[in-house]
Amino acid sequence: MTGILIYEDNNSLRESLVSLLTLTPDLLLLGAFPRADDIIQQVEHFKPEVILMDIDMPGITGIEAVQKVRTVDKQVHIIMITVFDDSKSVLDAICAGASGYLLKKHISDRLTDAIQQVMHGEPPMSPGIARMIITGVQTMTSPPPAANGAADYKLSTREQEILAHLAKGQGLKAMASELSISIDTVRTHIKKIYEKLQVHTQTEAVSKAINERLV
Amino acid sequence: MTGILIYEDNNSLRESLVSLLTLTPDLLLLGAFPRADDIIQQVEHFKPEVILMDIDMPGITGIEAVQKVRTVDKQVHIIMITVFDDSKSVLDAICAGASGYLLKKHISDRLTDAIQQVMHGEPPMSPGIARMIITGVQTMTSPPPAANGAADYKLSTREQEILAHLAKGQGLKAMASELSISIDTVRTHIKKIYEKLQVHTQTEAVSKAINERLV
DNA sequence: ACCGCTATACCACGATTAGGGTATCGGGGC
DNA sequence: GCCCCGATACCCTAATCGTGGTATAGCGGT
Numbered sequence: 001m002t003g004i005l006i007y008e009d010n011n012s013l014r015e016s017l018v019s020l021l022t023l024t025p026d027l028l029l030l031g032a033f034p035r036a037d038d039i040i041q042q043v044e045h046f047k048p049e050v051i052l053m054d055i056d057m058p059g060i061t062g063i064e065a066v067q068k069v070r071t072v073d074k075q076v077h078i079i080m081i082t083v084f085d086d087s088k089s090v091l092d093a094i095c096a097g098a099s100g101y102l103l104k105k106h107i108s109d110r111l112t113d114a115i116q117q118v119m120h121g122e123p124p125m126s127p128g129i130a131r132m133i134i135t136g137v138q139t140m141t142s143p144p145p146a147a148n149g150a151a152d153y154k155l156s157t158r159e160q161e162i163l164a165h166l167a168k169g170q171g172l173k174a175m176a177s178e179l180s181i182s183i184d185t186v187r188t189h190i191k192k193i194y195e196k197l198q199v200h201t202q203t204e205a206v207s208k209a210i211n212e213r214l215v
Numbered sequence: 216m217t218g219i220l221i222y223e224d225n226n227s228l229r230e231s232l233v234s235l236l237t238l239t240p241d242l243l244l245l246g247a248f249p250r251a252d253d254i255i256q257q258v259e260h261f262k263p264e265v266i267l268m269d270i271d272m273p274g275i276t277g278i279e280a281v282q283k284v285r286t287v288d289k290q291v292h293i294i295m296i297t298v299f300d301d302s303k304s305v306l307d308a309i310c311a312g313a314s315g316y317l318l319k320k321h322i323s324d325r326l327t328d329a330i331q332q333v334m335h336g337e338p339p340m341s342p343g344i345a346r347m348i349i350t351g352v353q354t355m356t357s358p359p360p361a362a363n364g365a366a367d368y369k370l371s372t373r374e375q376e377i378l379a380h381l382a383k384g385q386g387l388k389a390m391a392s393e394l395s396i397s398i399d400t401v402r403t404h405i406k407k408i409y410e411k412l413q414v415h416t417q418t419e420a421v422s423k424a425i426n427e428r429l430v
Numbered sequence: 431a432c433c434g435c436t437a438t439a440c441c442a443c444g445a446t447t448a449g450g451g452t453a454t455c456g457g458g459g460c
Numbered sequence: 461g462c463c464c465c466g467a468t469a470c471c472c473t474a475a476t477c478g479t480g481g482t483a484t485a486g487c488g489g490t
Contacts, residue, residue, distance in 0.1 A: 122342060
């Protein structure tokens with residue numbers, strides 16, 4: 001028997017899900033709630049195998065609920081049941097720890113299949129969702145190369161080195177002894193770095209250096 | 216007609232693919248190569264709609280080939296055709312820009328479907344691949360939260376806010392006016408932040424804040 | 431040989447920061 | 461009501477940093 005919890009604020013849809021699951025053999029409906037605020041306690045109490053989760057609910061969102069659940073239970077399969085088919089919602093849900101993503105319009109003909117699927121380790125997804133995940137991953141991983149194309153501050157090797165030490169949080173004095181040069185030399189290098197990065201303090205330089213991946 | 220290029224070093228498999236595609240109506244086989252070293256020129260010359268790509272080839276790998284193609288053509292659909300079903304290969308391929316991922320053992324019964332699918336914008340995948348992508352994304356995005364599990368500096372809301380401004384490279388003065396509080400108050404907050412983070416300078420604090428994702 | 435650039439080094443002044451106190455006020459918990 | 465804590469604020473001193481100017485040595489290119 002597969003234990004199931006439902007989180008869905010729309011009363012009629014929730015009741016439909018309840019009926020559907022109650023009528024299906026091998027599935028055991030453990031509970032159905034209109035909001036997920038106490039989901040951690042509920043999961044710990046009912047120990048479900050599968051959770052059906054709406055995204056838009058009063059109180060905490062389904063995405064946040066998924067994150068919460070994952071802090072206490074990494075095994076339970078979570079299937080999102082939602083009307084949102086934009087790539088941001090999908091990505092957020094997957095990153096939060098959802099195992100599958102079903103649009104409400106596909107529930108009636110796919111829900112029981114989806115539960116079987118997820119129990120066999122296969123993520124159930126409405127058509128189009130896989131594409132969103134893939135393009136999402138691709139745009140997530142490709143921007144870094146794209147982002148540094150704009151900036152090239154032409155720092156000398158020594159200047160990069162100094163900047164790296166700065167970014168580790170070292171002060172001028174510590175750097176000077178570590179690099180075996182005078183404080184004033186470090187200072188001179190830093191002046192040039194400031195010029196090139198167009199900043200005026202260590203903090204700004206470090207911030208820029210880390211955020212633009214110069215180190 | 217859907218134009219197709221094939222990259223596959225195994226001669227018999229490549230010939231099988233050629234036969235299969237030649238026999239299928241609506242598909243136009245443009246070329247089949249045992250290695251992908253000149254893929255950029257070939258793609259620019261043949262302008263295919265779909266590329267079938269092996270991963271393990273002499274010369275450059277299929278993954279590298281995908282990256283190369285994506286530098287000149289973001290439209291073409293690339294389906295990986297490989298024996299590798301480990302999550303690293305799958306993730307690498309997807310991140311490089313692949314549109315689908317078929318294991319060789321599923322080719323005979325799924326290839327033509329897969330090509331139809333990819334032309335309709337739906338990524339074709341062997342069973343289990345979707346799961347690898349999802350768990351891959353999750354472990355890619357969750358380690359950051361997992362990494363700070365060791366550290367919890369219990370900064371107050373205001374302190375986090377101050378730290379965020381610091382990390383943007385703002386000096387105390389700028390912060391004070393922006394937050395409409397006295398410089399000395401900012402200073403007081405910063406003292407507490409230093410205590411909690413165990414640092415002694417702005418630069419160290421910013422470095423730690425960014426690297427440990429406190430901002 | 432000359433020029434440009436980098437790395438090195440020093441000095442001095444003013445601005446900023448770090449570290450040490452101390453104090454008021456408001457909210458939450460006992 | 462009292463106490464603790466977070467947020468606010470001020471003072472002082474010493475250390476550090478930001479900025480300007482100056483200078484020498486080495487290296488690669490013309």
